[in-house]
Amino acid sequence: MSERYDIVLYGASGFTGAYVLEAIAKSADTNVRYAVAGRSESKLKATLKDVSTRVDKDLSKIPIIIADSGDESTLAAMARQAKVIINVVGPYRLYGEAVVKAAVENGASHVDISGEPAFLEKMQQKYGxxxxxxxVYIVGACGWDSIPCDLGVNFLKQNFGGTLNYAETFVQLHTGES
Structure with missing residues (x-):
């Protein structure tokens, strides 16, 4: 391949990956070249078929890249094909560093949805x-885990009557039968 994909979605067949793929499929303009990546070609094909139905677009021609967090050579091969890797394979403390390393060493930016502060800090220190x-860039915490906390801290900064030195946040999730 002579030109890199604009986006490679690593972990596309997982729960979160399918939602990110749906968002890309709905919003990406036709000039955005993207591929999906993961360990299982059959699961990636099934995800493309499922998301195709949800977005009413044929995604069957979206390229598939086989890559595994436990095999650095496959991660490097994936990274050499990407401008940006969106990594949705966690927990990041177990599976994330190899992907960051492969991305940075092979000229791809890395974006993740981690909410794991120790991982995020370590990646910036080690690979920044x-x-x-x-x-290239290492951009962490672009997901649900971090957004409520970031919004809350910004709200406090704007509305707190003094100097904000410390804030502790927590999220509680309640789900129904659906």
Missing amino acids: ELAAQNK
Whole structure:
């Protein structure tokens, strides 16, 4: 392949991956080149078929890349095909570093949905300088875990009558039968 995909969605066949794929399929303009990646070609094909139905678009021609967090060579091959990897394979403390490393070393930016502060900090400390040298980015916490907390802290900063030194947040999720 001579040109990199704009986006490679790693973990597309998982629960979160299918929702991210749906969002990409609904919003990406036709000039955005994207591929899906994961361990199982059959699961990725099934996800493409399912999301095709939900968005009323034929996604069967979306390229599939086989990559596994436990096999650095497949991650490097995936990263060499991407401008940006959106990584939705967690928990990141177990499976994330190999993907960040592959991305940064092979010229792809890395975006994840982690809500794991220790992981996020470690990746910036360990790979931030190399990312800058390679003119790529490591962007963490672009997901549900971080958004309510970030919004809450911004609200406090704007509305708190003094200097904000510390804030602790928690989220409680209640679901019904659906």
